[in-house]
Amino acid sequence: MQRTLSIIKPDGVRKQVTGKVLAMFEEKGIRTVALKMLHLTKERAMGFYKVHKDRPFFDSLTTFMSSGPVVVMVLEGDDVINRVRTIMGATDPKKADRGTIRNTFASDIEKNIVHGSDGPESAATEIPYFFSEMEIHAQ
Numbered sequence: 001m002q003r004t005l006s007i008i009k010p011d012g013v014r015k016q017v018t019g020k021v022l023a024m025f026e027e028k029g030i031r032t033v034a035l036k037m038l039h040l041t042k043e044r045a046m047g048f049y050k051v052h053k054d055r056p057f058f059d060s061l062t063t064f065m066s067s068g069p070v071v072v073m074v075l076e077g078d079d080v081i082n083r084v085r086t087i088m089g090a091t092d093p094k095k096a097d098r099g100t101i102r103n104t105f106a107s108d109i110e111k112n113i114v115h116g117s118d119g120p121e122s123a124a125t126e127i128p129y130f131f132s133e134m135e136i137h138a139q
């Protein structure tokens with residue numbers, strides 16, 4: 001059993017596809033064990049994406065991520081990190097497979113609707129960035 005951190009980014013909330021994105025995870029048998037809506041400050045978005053701090057898109061990305069509310073969640077299941085990444089599709093929606101979240105809903109490489117931890121180490125730091133153990137409800 002594995003856990004991952006996923007975020008419906010501000011563009012996903014604005015486009016009112018939160019429910020559709022959650023359904024795409026649920027339909028694959030992935031369980032939601034924690035969920036909340038937050039409006040990140042620029043500083044909190046910068047902390048979350050600090051591995052990208054030297055990338056040219058860091059300022060734009062963190063401005064976007066703090067531009068409106070997001071939905072953060074902890075998802076649980078067998079091999080859930082890779083499965084969520086597959087359901088999300090490639091970072092660039094133009095390269096994402098048909099039927100993936102990003103292919104279906106995203107408009108560009110930055111505003112790509114959804115985040116999912118890219119490995120066990122990322123999940124282990126990203127989950128406590130938003131949730132205490134008391135807020136995670138194992139099923």
Ligand code: GDP
Nearest residue numbers: 057060061090091109110111112114115116118
């Ligand atoms: P992910 O794991 O698929 O989310 O991709 P990365 O970890 O490589 O990048 C983190 C986030 O930064 C992506 O989801 C995008 O929102 C954004 N991003 C990645 N590459 C680019 C880029 O080339 N330009 C811009 N503007 N944003 C990018």
